[in-house]
Amino acid sequence: MQERQVSSDRLGAFSDAVIAVIITIMVLELKGPEGPALADLLPLWPTAITYAASYVFIAVIWVNHHHLLHLVRHPTPLLI
Template sequence: MKKERVEAFTDAIVAIIMTIMVLEMKVPKAGTLTALLDERSYFFAYLISFFLIATTWYNHHYLFTYATWISKRAFWANCVWLFMMSLAPVATGWISEFPSSRTTAYFYLLVYILWGMAFRVLMVILIQDNPKKKERLGRMAGPKRSWLELSLLLVALVVTYFVPILCLVILGLNSVVWIINTPKGSDRILS
């Protein structure tokens, strides 16, 4: 399969997901700062979700730049990853509506974990399908980042039980880890 088709499809889905999330943001009911602050819960959840999506999209671009062949397995792994990401608007809206609920926080966390696992599976398949690019593709799954990410997720699982809204903060930190630890030169690659 031509990777350009998969990339175009992915870009469209990601754009739609981000658009849905911003459209879910409610306009304040009055022209006061208090009315604006009443929407802070959704804005905070949206902020974290937006950057989680933007970060994984950036890393997806890196992977697809170096992959020369997109197999049927890679296509379907990409679709599963997009499906998990498509649950982000629901998880974002739900946790913002009930920020003190363990259920909503654990649902948000579950969506993120499944989404992250789907991305890892996609990475592994792309590495297997493109053995000549293994070194470059493998840079995305560095051990330092993997251990830090796993540690943050384990902390989130525990902390969420006591202070549910902190799962957003921890996942925000996870996004920062991915932003900081992108492969060297990833901003200089040409398609």
């Protein structure tokens, strides 16, 4: 049986999909304000700050991952 070579672009696309799923799950946990007034957003500030920090953390990991994948010529099963 011949082993197929996986390209680093395909590995990058897979990691993009995983990050998208993680961010989607994070958004599903957000709750809306109780009312339509701007003052109703005030009690939600800890959640908003936590979400923003988590998003930045994941974005930094994603950017670093893409920079590292540019150095990969042929991904091995061990890398995957």
